[in-house]
Amino acid sequence: MQTRRKFLKAGCIHCAAMLGAGMLLESCSSGIHLYKAPSASPRLMVPLQEFMPDKNMIIVRTKDLENDILLVKKGEHYNALYLQCTHEGVGLSAMATKIVCTAHGSVFDLDGNVVKEPALKPLRKFETTLIENNVLINLT
Ligand code: FES
Secondary structure, three states, X not given: OOOHHHHHHHHHHHHHHHHHHHHHHHHHOOOOEEEEOOOOOOEEEEXXXXXXXXXXXXXXXXXXXOOOEEEEEEOOEEEEEEOEOOOOOOEOEEXXXXXXXXXXXOEEOOOOOEEEOOXXXXXXXXXXXXXXXXXXXXXX
């Protein structure tokens, strides 16, 4: 027969394991830093310090757009890709090496090009400019 103390101890260990598993799943969902940009249409300013060390991309969220922007550092240039599928307009999920649409399976590379159909058109790209320690994303 289990004592009350043993029952509570077993319950606490189980809860801690569940909490740990939940945190692990959350960190695996994207692993890409999210920057919430202040509303500043038609231009968003993203401080370079938002890029984590050894990471070449961040997700930029603003109330000015329905979907997020994936900002990818490529050498001295920055790609600002609108995370909306060009097939039927569904929001996209960014991963370390690609961008995927869970609706019908389209895949895009980190330049916004179609890697796998049914999408046929590349992702919308916003013009970027590097000014001092900020990337300016032109939303027009
Ligand atoms: S909406 Fe993305 S593949 Fe169809």
